Amino acid sequence: MMHRLRSYMPILYWGRTYDSSAFSNDLIAAVIVTIMLIPQSLAYALLAGLPPEAGIYTSIAPIVLYAIFGTSRALAVGPVAVVSLLTASAIGQVAEAGTAGYAIAALTLAFLSGGFLVVLGVLRLGFLANFLSHPVIAGFITASGILIATSQLKHILGVSAHGHTMPEMLGSLLVHLGDINWITVLIGVCAAGFLFWVRGNLKPLLKRLGTGPLLTDFLSKGGPVVAVVATTVAVWAFGLADQGVKIVGDVPQSLPPLTVPGLSFDLLGALLVPAILISIIGFVESVSVAQTLAAKKRQRIDPDQELIGLGAANLGAAFTGGFPVTGGFSRSVVNYDAGAETPAAGIFTAIGLAIAAIALTPLVYFLPNATLAATIIVAVLSLVDFSILWKTWAYSRADFTAVVATILLTLGLGVEVGVAAGVAISILLHLYKTSRPHVAEVGLVPGTQHFRNIHRHDVETSDSVVTLRVDESLYFVNARFLEDLIQTRVTQGCAIRHVVLMFSAVNEVDYSALESLEAINARLTDMGVGLHLSEVKGPVMDRLKRSHLIHELNGKVFLSQFDAWDQLSNREVSQAAE
């Protein structure tokens, strides 16, 4: 019982051995992450189309819940760019931004997403995330980065624009181009320039100046805070809000409120598919970060328990005024680099953010939205990486096709269509490839018992024995293909007495393929040609034994291809000698 409980609540493991050394390391990491998260939380709320306090709330309860249920020791959970974009796109379809319905839709989305993740976790269905191939994810993240950066341009330009796809957003920006507020542009461009400089040049500079590593970390992660403070002060001092610079304004001073997601049938129905999409993309992103960090310390994470951890975090967001969350890449790396040893670092971060929510919110009244937009743009442009295009082009045209389709469709038709098309295209291309399997005619490599393709290697062959190595599992998609292929091959050579199907690469024979094999056997029997199988794997043989095929087979099943060759070609030789 206790064991079972612990497997669902990893905190019960590491909590028992928690000591003061771990405590001080966790605390330092938490301070650094908190400083980084305050502007990020506000910015991602802006990206999701929600009031700024929602970003802070979203970073408190979810972090604590993940610390209890999650298995990664370094993962930092909260609002992240791609999931915030997906949130904006999903709830933008059911409610107007800025309305109460919009905030409730965000809660509902987090609730559905959390519920779905928990269900997947309890049913141990984490493997579903594998349906997103690496190239599709890479293409999707890159396209999302571009979409997000574009979506923030309106804040930098100080115009109102809308849309969830590139054509919509660019068109809307062009229409409003006359309304540009140049003071806002100045603030946004300066903030972005400063943040790019901090990201690229500050750390090397501090190192050259001989600053200690901890201080370097504080200073370089503090870049956004400096930008926030400087632009806020500027807006306040020069009264820029009266010049049309949009500011954050009133943010309630409060701990996260207790909220209830909207549970109307219509709302749940409309948000179900986006919630599933958000869950899976968030999970995949989070798990790869967690796995990368765990591998560095030879720790293990349990993907199915991660589903429960992330699910709990999202449910937490749903009941405390938040929106969907997942494990973020940059904040987790910062957490890890800053020395976090256990999920307690997350709990301390949550405490830090709770203090900020109560004490610091009045200070961001004059914070310009353009600064937050600059923070987002600088963060997401690091996600944009087109190298996957030439990497896949060089290696596999099928993967390349999937990447290109994902990128173009994400940019052109939106995130949901893009990722769904990426998954569908990957699967269809895989099925297409397996529908026309490679079949090699093989012969004996002289001096060995090894058989290889007659067109690639110098091998011994026989006129009367044809050996075909089928390089694919046999299942409905390619069942008929093999029938045609054998028919064609056998009618080519009149001397053929035996056909051996070498099954070393056949990992499955489904019912459709079984019927095809029976048809092949019947046809070859009519033609006086023997049909033999060799190197049939255990699991395949177990199943074939339950069918008629093995009894009706006019030839034999050989353990190894060499046995088959030895017996069949020798038999021919001795018959010829008679």
Add this chain to the structure above:
Amino acid sequence: MMHRLRSYMPILYWGRTYDSSAFSNDLIAAVIVTIMLIPQSLAYALLAGLPPEAGIYTSIAPIVLYAIFGTSRALAVGPVAVVSLLTASAIGQVAEAGTAGYAIAALTLAFLSGGFLVVLGVLRLGFLANFLSHPVIAGFITASGILIATSQLKHILGVSAHGHTMPEMLGSLLVHLGDINWITVLIGVCAAGFLFWVRGNLKPLLKRLGTGPLLTDFLSKGGPVVAVVATTVAVWAFGLADQGVKIVGDVPQSLPPLTVPGLSFDLLGALLVPAILISIIGFVESVSVAQTLAAKKRQRIDPDQELIGLGAANLGAAFTGGFPVTGGFSRSVVNYDAGAETPAAGIFTAIGLAIAAIALTPLVYFLPNATLAATIIVAVLSLVDFSILWKTWAYSRADFTAVVATILLTLGLGVEVGVAAGVAISILLHLYKTSRPHVAEVGLVPGTQHFRNIHRHDVETSDSVVTLRVDESLYFVNARFLEDLIQTRVTQGCAIRHVVLMFSAVNEVDYSALESLEAINARLTDMGVGLHLSEVKGPVMDRLKRSHLIHELNGKVFLSQFDAWDQLSNREVSQAAE
């Protein structure tokens, strides 16, 4: 040029060698098929919800067009039960039965279906039909047979009812149960009983009586005609139409009219998906009949050209007042058994039906619908065959699941949902199976160079060399699986110095799997363990050579597993001896 034209118009081949012997054989077959087709055509028009003449028209132009473009010498094209049911279901969603819009929708459906088939054929995409697995087709045909028989009960009972799923149809029948016309029931039950008797008992009886085979054929195929004539005469003689027995009524005396399908964007959009479904199901059914019959005479059919032949037939139906057609099983078998030698038999059948359309239509005025319904019920009940359930249960639970889902969803939610779900479930189950591949740890079978599973065979193994035979292509769905598996296996044994991945069953390594292999290589390098590959197939190796993996691999790629074993375990032995 001529060769190319001939490959698209097979009539140019067989037409040149046509002689009088073939002519007389074809003519006899045509007469038998025509007698069989007259009541069948009327009945399938009734099933599709169209006026009876549409059935006759649908059997004329399409047959001629298939004779020109098709490759099967025995296939008889026309309205068939399952496609008529699909037609009724599809056009019932866009128009009311009996209206002009309904007939136009049928033309449009045939037009779309024909166009789709021709496009598939020209693009040589016939393999798409393989996505329907044998068990899914078997389940679908069985469920359709039940649906069709149920849909005809209203004609036997003489009530009006509607619906395209079992619950709808049964509910509707129950509601109208009070309106039963007992004279209609009497006619329907007698006709059905007679037809069942003809099907089961007439042929053996005639044989015992010593009737010649040709006459036996005429008489047994003429069963429906006898039922038609007898019940028509009865209705006329006793004035039963005034007693509420529904009759066929006026049928225009005319050759097929020239018609134009409706081409409004809405109509095309609404019928596109059903048209694709009808095309693929019709094609699969037709091709399997054609292949079966061709194999008996060692002839070949070309599936891609078949697409064009069936496509032309459907386009013909669209422009001559018809509805979607395909190659029918029973009529093709009759045609074949009656001695048809070339597609000219089809052309003669079309001439026979054209004569019937002009001369015989007044004679069916008093034909009761109940007789036609009885014809349909007797024909389709032979399609119902549940044996696929236990056959797949014994062989493969995945196939069984797909069959059960197809049957239940077809009966419960309709033909379109049923077949789509069948395809989707087959694909998902396949992906699921490949997502958790079988991986065997293998050792050397003593006295051979053959390696097999250590748990199934008595084999030689080594503590320092672990050989894993991965029984699946490596692609995105299972890429992470292998990472976890190797990690787990290597941390189990401290003496492990080399891991050999035996790639004999790996038919593809996609980009996601490549990244996983690179990660595995990096991790094993850190642990001081060598990673080697053996028996990598040509096509897989060609691609791997274009990647970084081969250069970065800390071990070697061996041609055969025996080479790998020989070198790696000997090296260990010699190192131990030093």
